Amino acid sequence: MSKPNLTIVNADLEIDGVSRAFVNLATEFDARGYGVELVLTRATGDLLAAVPDSVRIVELERAGVPGPEMVSYAPSLTRHLRTVQPDAVLAAQAHTNPLTAVATRVAGIDARTVVCIQTMTSHQLAQRDRHHRTWTRLTRHCYRLADTVIAVSEEVKRDAAASLGIPTDSISVVHQPTVTPSLLEQSREPIDHPWFGDGSPPVVLGVGRLDPQKNFRSLITALERVRETEDARLVILGEGEMRPTLERHVDRLGLEDVVSMPGTIPNPYPYMRQASVFALPSRTEAVPLALIEALACECPVVSTRCSSGPVEVLENGTYGELVPVDEPSALAKAIVSTLQAPPPKSLLRERSREFSVTTIADEYEHVLFPEQRHRQAAKTA
Incomplete structure (x- = not known):
């Protein structure tokens, strides 16, 4: 039986901590036999060279719709997910998390949606100025559309729960896949x-x-x-x-x-x-x-x-x-x-x-593909 397919949504592959970590994760899941694609709003950045040839790169089209920049990519991402029908979708940035949660739901696909909070949500929301309340309500709603919310540390988890009104016990902590x-x-x-x-x-x-x-x-x-x-x-x-x-x-x-x-x-x-x-x-x-x-x-x-x-x-x-x-x-x-x-x-x-990629990928595998992990456990029992 072939392994499931994973779509990872990111803004670009410029050199930063989030992009580097998820290139590491994409590489590890690819090595484990999963079908992996990186869906980007801009297919740019020095880390493109680090992506294995077997991992597909997809660049979204930007639509001319009013609102925040990320909203303009929602139609393209929704169409893509509906076409590809991945088994799991993962996002990990403050602006791609809401986009991904909404697009996956609108696409009407049977995919497990996981969003990862990388930064202090309270700091992100504070930067929204006069749109703070509207953005907070929108972000809170979008995160509730996801099947699983992950935070990269205990403090990030507590901050996200307080800022978004999400129950603390509904957020899992998984560290960044860093050491390869x-x-x-x-x-x-x-x-x-x-x-x-x-x-x-x-x-x-x-x-x-x-x-x-x-x-x-x-x-x-x-x-x-x-x-x-x-x-x-x-x-x-x-x-x-x-x-x-x-x-x-x-x-x-x-x-x-x-x-x-x-x-x-x-x-x-x-x-x-x-x-x-x-x-x-x-x-x-x-x-x-x-x-x-x-x-x-x-x-x-x-x-x-x-x-x-x-x-x-x-x-x-x-x-x-x-x-x-x-x-x-x-x-x-x-x-x-x-x-x-x-x-x-x-x-x-x-x-x-x-923080090794092997250790962290095991944790992500459990979150993204719980049935796959159960089958593996049954085989080794």
């Missing part, structure tokens, strides 16, 4: 950067969008204090609107010779493998995938105790130091402490295994 064999293999590739090599001063690494939420200004300030006792350098991988502001801050502190911001790097994992410390200075994070990836690459980590992911990932400091948000002195102290006494690499590997 490909990640570990890529982490051993060479680095084209002069600061990495035997005998070089220690490098503190930051990875993420250059935006206010990621708070790299605080990390740059912390480096100045780290250098009072350690000859450390800072590399920040990522791009964004805060680059000019951050560059000016580097210049003001006189750190231009010890701070490097080379932009977005398609393969950041060798940097994680060879850095002395990975630092996450964010103001908020649902589940910080880069933090998990650093653990998998055996890089010691420090993080802010922001809402909400780092505390869960690091188990309240068991796997890396946690410091208050927007306190560069505390961040600097944690970096120095970690440089001087890094944790065992085996401890970091142990934690990262909880």
